[in-house]
Amino acid sequence: MSHPLSQRKRLLAALAVFAALVLLAGCGFSTEDSGGGSNEPDVEGITLYSGRIPAAIGPAVDSYEAKADRDVQVRFAETADLAATLVEEGDASPADVFFAQEPGAIAAVAEAGLLTELPRDILDRVPARYRDPEGRWVGVTGRARVIAYNRDVVAESELPPSPFGLTAPKWKDRVGWSPASSSMQEYVTALRARYGDDRTKQWLEEMVDNGAVSFPDNVTIRDAIAKGEIDVGLINHYYVAQAIGEEGPDYPVAVYFPPGGLGSLMLLTSVGVLESSDRKPEAFAFVRSLLSDRSQAFFTSSSKEYPLAKGVEPDPSLSVPVNKIPVSDSSLVDLKEIQGTIELMQESGAL
Amino acid sequence: MLGARPAPVWLLAAGAIVGAAAVLPAAYLAVVVFGDLSAALETAFSSRAMETLLRTAMLTAAVVVTSVAIALPIGWLTVRTDLPGRRLWAVLCTLPLVIPSYVGAYLLVAALGPNGMLQEALGVHRLPSIYGFTGAWLVLTLFTYPLVLIPLRATLRRIDPQLEDAARAMGRGPLEVVRTVVLPQLWPVLAAGSLLVALFTISDFGAVSILRYRSFTSEIYIAYQSSFDRVAAAALGAVLVVAMLVLLFVSSRVRGSRRVHRLGPGTLRPARPYRLGRWRWPALAFCSLVVLVAFLLPVGVLIYWASKGISTGSTSWNTIAALGGNSLLIAAWAAAIGAIAALAVAALAVRYPSPVARLVERLSHAGYALPGILVALGLVFFATRAVPALYQTIALLVFAMTIHYLPLAIGPTASSLVQLSPRIEEAARGMGRGPAEVFRTITIPLARGGMMAGAALVFLHAMKELTVTLILSPIGFKTLATDIWTQTTYGFYEASAIPALVLLAVAAVPVYLLSEQGAAPP
Numbered sequence: 001m002s003h004p005l006s007q008r009k010r011l012l013a014a015l016a017v018f019a020a021l022v023l024l025a026g027c028g029f030s031t032e033d034s035g036g037g038s039n040e041p042d043v044e045g046i047t048l049y050s051g052r053i054p055a056a057i058g059p060a061v062d063s064y065e066a067k068a069d070r071d072v073q074v075r076f077a078e079t080a081d082l083a084a085t086l087v088e089e090g091d092a093s094p095a096d097v098f099f100a101q102e103p104g105a106i107a108a109v110a111e112a113g114l115l116t117e118l119p120r121d122i123l124d125r126v127p128a129r130y131r132d133p134e135g136r137w138v139g140v141t142g143r144a145r146v147i148a149y150n151r152d153v154v155a156e157s158e159l160p161p162s163p164f165g166l167t168a169p170k171w172k173d174r175v176g177w178s179p180a181s182s183s184m185q186e187y188v189t190a191l192r193a194r195y196g197d198d199r200t201k202q203w204l205e206e207m208v209d210n211g212a213v214s215f216p217d218n219v220t221i222r223d224a225i226a227k228g229e230i231d232v233g234l235i236n237h238y239y240v241a242q243a244i245g246e247e248g249p250d251y252p253v254a255v256y257f258p259p260g261g262l263g264s265l266m267l268l269t270s271v272g273v274l275e276s277s278d279r280k281p282e283a284f285a286f287v288r289s290l291l292s293d294r295s296q297a298f299f300t301s302s303s304k305e306y307p308l309a310k311g312v313e314p315d316p317s318l319s320v321p322v323n324k325i326p327v328s329d330s331s332l333v334d335l336k337e338i339q340g341t342i343e344l345m346q347e348s349g350a351l
Numbered sequence: 352m353l354g355a356r357p358a359p360v361w362l363l364a365a366g367a368i369v370g371a372a373a374v375l376p377a378a379y380l381a382v383v384v385f386g387d388l389s390a391a392l393e394t395a396f397s398s399r400a401m402e403t404l405l406r407t408a409m410l411t412a413a414v415v416v417t418s419v420a421i422a423l424p425i426g427w428l429t430v431r432t433d434l435p436g437r438r439l440w441a442v443l444c445t446l447p448l449v450i451p452s453y454v455g456a457y458l459l460v461a462a463l464g465p466n467g468m469l470q471e472a473l474g475v476h477r478l479p480s481i482y483g484f485t486g487a488w489l490v491l492t493l494f495t496y497p498l499v500l501i502p503l504r505a506t507l508r509r510i511d512p513q514l515e516d517a518a519r520a521m522g523r524g525p526l527e528v529v530r531t532v533v534l535p536q537l538w539p540v541l542a543a544g545s546l547l548v549a550l551f552t553i554s555d556f557g558a559v560s561i562l563r564y565r566s567f568t569s570e571i572y573i574a575y576q577s578s579f580d581r582v583a584a585a586a587l588g589a590v591l592v593v594a595m596l597v598l599l600f601v602s603s604r605v606r607g608s609r610r611v612h613r614l615g616p617g618t619l620r621p622a623r624p625y626r627l628g629r630w631r632w633p634a635l636a637f638c639s640l641v642v643l644v645a646f647l648l649p650v651g652v653l654i655y656w657a658s659k660g661i662s663t664g665s666t667s668w669n670t671i672a673a674l675g676g677n678s679l680l681i682a683a684w685a686a687a688i689g690a691i692a693a694l695a696v697a698a699l700a701v702r703y704p705s706p707v708a709r710l711v712e713r714l715s716h717a718g719y720a721l722p723g724i725l726v727a728l729g730l731v732f733f734a735t736r737a738v739p740a741l742y743q744t745i746a747l748l749v750f751a752m753t754i755h756y757l758p759l760a761i762g763p764t765a766s767s768l769v770q771l772s773p774r775i776e777e778a779a780r781g782m783g784r785g786p787a788e789v790f791r792t793i794t795i796p797l798a799r800g801g802m803m804a805g806a807a808l809v810f811l812h813a814m815k816e817l818t819v820t821l822i823l824s825p826i827g828f829k830t831l832a833t834d835i836w837t838q839t840t841y842g843f844y845e846a847s848a849i850p851a852l853v854l855l856a857v858a859a860v861p862v863y864l865l866s867e868q869g870a871a872p873p
Contacts, residue, residue, distance in 0.1 A: 053837050073827055075821075075826050077821035077822055078821070081575070081822060083579055084575050084579065084584075085728065085822050088732045088735070089731055090735070092742070094742070104577070104579065105579065108579035180560075180572070180577070181576075182577060214563055215563070216563070220561070246843070338577060338578055339580070342573065351573070
């Protein structure tokens with residue numbers, strides 16, 4: 001391949017590649033001053049990154065828009081993907097507000113120093129256990145970890161007082177769970193804090209030995225129970241309520257709040273305001289709106305989640321009172337803890 | 352060889368720009384990995400990563416072998432035999448490519464999974480499990496084998512029947528002719544198609560997550576989803592890039608330096624079709640089975656769900672039309688730009704091979720070998736720093752799609768250039784035309800078939816794309832794919848069926864053109 005001209009060709013090509021790279025990237029690395037400029041949206045109003053789907057937040061956003069006479073531009077995607085995007089965007093993020101479906105994601109964004117401290121009145125809207133101790137995010141709704149079961153096959157009285165009981169031979173090959181989902185990992189993290197790593201690992205191993213079936217997420221577990229593929233599953237409570245809303249009262253899946261120990265656990269959806277936002281007052285107003293009586297009532301009546309704002313009653317269908325459901329200590333959202341949980345789950349063969 | 356002449360500067364510049372753009376995702380991985388090298392190395396060389404890599408390699412090998420095993424007979428039957436309705440079969444057998452792997456996977460679970468439709472229809476208690484390796488293998492094979500079939504049919508059309516005639520005249524039987532004369536000519540195109548299938552398999556996340564096979568992309572997902580560890584995710588992505596380079600090396604070894612362009616003078620004579628006789632029944636049965644499982648079954652489930660969705664009256668046709676328009680817009684731009692960009696890379700790699708050209712061509716495959724999330728984050732990283740004015744605009748989204756799917760366009764374009772003898776171009780040069788004129792009047796027209804095929808493939812994939820669209824689109828911009836995602840996230844399958852069917856219908860147009868590619872003489 002070596003002829004006199006190849007040297008020149010190579011050089012030219014290398015130069016061109018370099019020039020193009022410089023063109024693309026070079027000028028950019030120096031523009032890391034403040035956000036602003038082109039990041040400013042064309043329309044009047046704030047930009048929301050939402051890990052929750054339109055049906056879950058739409059009317060709450062609409063009611064803010066109507067009341068404040070402001071637009072809310074929403075980017076919908078997976079919570080984890082949005083968190084990763086925010087970290088890469090850094091100061092240049094067009095987002096003003098981040099609404100996370102899972103607690104770990106907002107903690108990660110907070111850890112990266114991207115969230116601003118929320119005003120006192122917002123933080124005081126919810127009890128202290130439903131917000132970041134450092135005031136960077138606040139819980140909006142709560143979702144309880146429960147045992148879902150097929151009521152055509154299983155009677156509620158047969159179910160154990162906590163998921164620890166699902167390792168009994170009776171439940172062999174009948175239980176579904178989602179070790180890769182963050183809600184399951186959050187639950188395991190809470191177990192570690194309460195019962196220690198050894199007991200938690202033992203439970204995980206017994207679950208695996210007992211033939212627990214792994215699903216990617218809560219919805220697939222619920223659907224597998226409905227189809228009779230499995231009989232019980234560890235999921236978040238409101239997915240079942242939603243399916244009953246869609247399919248009618250004959251839907252075969254019911255939820256059971258295990259009364260013992262950490263049988264059920266409250267996981268938070270939460271919201272934070274970006275430090276890089278140029279519209280912080282508006283962003284705060286939007287967060288206040290999410291925590292208003294009206295939006296909180298919408299969340300609990302439409303998606304059957306627990307409202308977290310003080311003085312708002314949960315939907316009548318939620319028979320278990322909110323204070324009966326333990327909430328994970330905020331320190332449990334610590335990412336190092338979740339990393340430890342993942343390692344524990346990998347060692348026990350669950351993940 | 353034309354390689355004796357240096358590549359024109361404008362072509363080098365074009366190739367360099369495309370190459371620089373296409374290596375951005377890989378460059379992003381490098382930036383993150385070198386930001387915390389020790390942590391990255393620890394992740395990349397952990398026993399878990401290696402074990403998962405092995406699992407992914409097994410899946411990839413299996414998918415490639417079965418894809419070739421399906422594509423080879425169908426390609427042969429629909430091009431070179433008197434199979435009844437062969438043009439229709441060609442279209443039907445290419446259509447599974449329009450089904451996104453995540454849709455295909457959940458449809459397969461609905462149809463063949465435990466207590467699914469088949470089990471209900473048969474009334475049996477239990478079917479063999481489709482989860483794990485089996486299901487992932489099945490879904491990825493069924494929805495990617497057309498990536499082998501399409502270029503294979505185009506090549507079968509173009510191979511010179513004179514060689515076969517000569518072999519038969521010397522007394523060799525038909526099967527022996529296929530083995531000794533036809534198959535050797537097909538190795539390059541089989542290698543190229545297999546490469547695309549392999550790269551798709553290692554980068555797919557939709558099918559493996561729904562069918563519960565832990566592959567390399569699942570590990571990347573866990574790194575983001577659970578521990579928000581961008582270094583670990585990037586390190587695993589870098590391993591995928593290395594795996595991709597290995598695959599490219601193997602593929603180029605298989606392709607070798609065989610000469611595949613015709614040498615003889617005169618026009619290419621269409622081949623006389625082989626008579627199937629009694630063999631047409633098993634041939635028809637085979638085609639029917641493939642079409643049934645890979646296309647009719649999933650579409651049937653979608654139509655069933657759609658009919659339930661329509662009867663509840665919740666469908667807004669205006670919205671669907673707007674979503675379809677957005678999908679079309681992105682896909683068409685990505686296809687057009689992708690075809691032109693691919694021509695620059697392919698022309699450099701095929702006509703002016705040099706180590707740099709080869710490196711650019713290889714690295715530009717990274718966009719396809721990586722899961723969408725890494726491509727998207729790479730562009731978030733560079734765009735917010737270098738061109739904030741373009742961040743989250745249609746232009747950037749199209750750019751991202753183009754580099755994500757560029758190899759799909761490079762492959763067919765390079766194949767058509769390889770099949771075209773450089774002597775034609777040399778002759779034109781000899782007659783005093785400049786390189787630019789030769790390129791415009793000879794190379795582009797003759798490579799057009801390959802460019803069109805490449806553009807159609809990019810179009811198709813861009814229609815289906817999800818993650819990159821969710822992150823990089825202008826705010827509030829929705830496509831058919833993002834709508835399907837919104838609905839299925841909460842298990843609203845009936846509501847997702849209509850956008851899914853519209854997506855299939857729109858994507859079927861380029862697929863039809865692609866299958867015609869093999870039907871009409873080039």
